[in-house]
Amino acid sequence: MIPLSLARIAQITGGQLDRGDPEATVSGEVVIDSRRVAPGGLFAAVAGERSDGHDFAAAAVAAGAVAVLATRPVPVPSVLVADVPASLAALARAVVDALPQARIAGLTGSSGKTSTKDLAAQLVERLGPTIAPAGSFNNEFGLPLTVLRADAATRYLVLELSARGIGHIAYLCGIAPPRYGVVLNVGHAHAGEFGGLDQVARAKGELPEALPADGVAILNADDPRVLAMADRTRARVVTFSCAPEPARGAAVRAAGVSLDDLGRPSFTLLTPEGSAPVTLRLHGAHNVPNALAAAALARELGLDLDGIADGLSTATARSRWRMEVRRRGDGVTVINDAYNANPESVRAALDALAHLTQGGGRGFAVLGHMAELGDTSRASHEDIGEYAARLASPGPAGAGLAGLIAVGQEATPLLDGARRVPAWTGEALAVPDGATALEELANRLKPSDVVLVKASRAAHLEGVAAALLGEAGQ
Ligand SMILES: Nc1ncnc2c1ncn2[C@@H]1O[C@H](COP(=O)(O)OP(=O)(O)OP(=O)(O)O)[C@@H](O)[C@H]1O
Numbered sequence: 001m002i003p004l005s006l007a008r009i010a011q012i013t014g015g016q017l018d019r020g021d022p023e024a025t026v027s028g029e030v031v032i033d034s035r036r037v038a039p040g041g042l043f044a045a046v047a048g049e050r051s052d053g054h055d056f057a058a059a060a061v062a063a064g065a066v067a068v069l070a071t072r073p074v075p076v077p078s079v080l081v082a083d084v085p086a087s088l089a090a091l092a093r094a095v096v097d098a099l100p101q102a103r104i105a106g107l108t109g110s111s112g113k114t115s116t117k118d119l120a121a122q123l124v125e126r127l128g129p130t131i132a133p134a135g136s137f138n139n140e141f142g143l144p145l146t147v148l149r150a151d152a153a154t155r156y157l158v159l160e161l162s163a164r165g166i167g168h169i170a171y172l173c174g175i176a177p178p179r180y181g182v183v184l185n186v187g188h189a190h191a192g193e194f195g196g197l198d199q200v201a202r203a204k205g206e207l208p209e210a211l212p213a214d215g216v217a218i219l220n221a222d223d224p225r226v227l228a229m230a231d232r233t234r235a236r237v238v239t240f241s242c243a244p245e246p247a248r249g250a251a252v253r254a255a256g257v258s259l260d261d262l263g264r265p266s267f268t269l270l271t272p273e274g275s276a277p278v279t280l281r282l283h284g285a286h287n288v289p290n291a292l293a294a295a296a297l298a299r300e301l302g303l304d305l306d307g308i309a310d311g312l313s314t315a316t317a318r319s320r321w322r323m324e325v326r327r328r329g330d331g332v333t334v335i336n337d338a339y340n341a342n343p344e345s346v347r348a349a350l351d352a353l354a355h356l357t358q359g360g361g362r363g364f365a366v367l368g369h370m371a372e373l374g375d376t377s378r379a380s381h382e383d384i385g386e387y388a389a390r391l392a393s394p395g396p397a398g399a400g401l402a403g404l405i406a407v408g409q410e411a412t413p414l415l416d417g418a419r420r421v422p423a424w425t426g427e428a429l430a431v432p433d434g435a436t437a438l439e440e441l442a443n444r445l446k447p448s449d450v451v452l453v454k455a456s457r458a459a460h461l462e463g464v465a466a467a468l469l470g471e472a473g474q
């Protein structure tokens with residue numbers, strides 16, 4: 001964080017200083033979670049669904065915050081503003097303007113932003129001091145809070161940009177204008193709110209549109225809606241592809257992808273500078289395009305091939321509940337992918353489950369609902385049920401699915417879809433909640449079985465995975 005006096009914060013935000021010393025300086029993190037306040041920081045009070053940050057203003061100052069950014073008077077030093085997110089955006093923009101040496105990369109897509117951001121950050125850190133968000137800090141709060149962590153030493157910002165509607169990504173690009181923009185894919189995440197995939201593509205394309213002429217748009221050549229964004233940017237276009245022979249070529253590619261027994265991909269990274277072997281520590285074939293995107297970005301920022309290949313092979317999963325694979329003492333393997341779910345990511349997770357059962361174990365999928373799909377929700381859940389049941393069909397998918405345990409509000413369509421596959425001989429169960437899913441599993445699991453736990457965050461199935469692994473509830 002660049003030190004800012006309260007007077008300067010009031011000036012940047014157009015706010016009014018209340019009770020505070022104008023010369024008092026904020027030099028610690030800006031946070032919206034009062035439990036995360038550090039001495040010298042600034043606490044931004046936000047009214048959420050469950051609680052109102054203003055109620056924690058005094059506690060935040062007691063914990064060391066210099067002041068509170070607030071929209072109504074609080075009994076401690078504060079800067080009173082009209083709108084907290086707009087004020088965070090203004091502060092972040094002021095920080096960006098004060099740090100012209102920092103190169104800014106933005107990353108968006110329907111699935112895999114956080115996974116890719118974590119990979120990219122671990123590559124870019126090899127080039128110099130890098131600021132990247134913790135977890136999924138990717139919206140009108142998380143992005144400015146991340147940017148505000150930058151200081152004079154920062155050379156790179158690797159930012160995650162999310163959208164729930166048209167204009168959101170353009171707004172985030174206005175806060176921290178990226179010179180490098182990565183678009184991973186256009187899928188069904190939040191498609192209900194957008195009103196279809198073409199609208200999702202319109203929204204994600206705001207990132208390449210925001211890039212300057214001397215910028216670089218890094219696009220997934222395997223996703224036609226992403227590749228089409230090449231026509232929506234002034235920036236130079238660089239593509240990546242997992243296809244053996246991409247129709248229009250691609251600068252960064254993967255050849256000879258194989259997965260180990262825990263689903264970790266190995267491949268040969270192909271770039272214009274040469275090729276190098278990579279073995280990811282992440283699980284699931286879907287992390288290959290994520291790795292290529294991260295590689296393409298790091299390459300543009302100047303990391304050499306060896307650094308990229310080594311960096312990808314040593315990078316670890318920094319954010320939890322995304323394809324965490326753990327083997328229990330009794331030989332049961334648990335895939336905890338309960339962070340979120342949309343049709344693409346559930347298919348990717350089921351593919352990983354199928355791979356992990358190739359050693360002979362039986363596969364169980366505990367699937368909760370996929371949120372925010374709008375009118376297509378029922379059909380999408382049926383399709384996923386069918387996809388899961390097809391994993392049991394003879395073929396490269398291996399032993400297949402022994403059980404589909406559908407949890408909660410969309411259990412019926414999931415099972416209806418599975419029943420469309422007459423050849424499937426697995427067991428189909430609908431249960432009301434995670435606790436019941438656990439009871440059902442306890443009666444069934446044997447050594448070498450593999451359990452996938454996957455749902456949208458709203459379903460809170462991460463507790464099921466934690467209980468399966470004997471971890472304390474989280
Ligand atoms: N390229 C991909 N294709 C399909 N699924 C993916 C891909 N990359 C990651 N996933 C899966 O999508 C889920 C979310 O991953 P991640 O958190 O990286 O995505 P995100 O785009 O940051 O999500 P959010 O919109 O919640 O921020 C995980 O289950 C992960 O395994």
Ligand SMILES: [Mg+2]
Nearest residue numbers: 113114136138
């Ligand atoms: Mg994310």
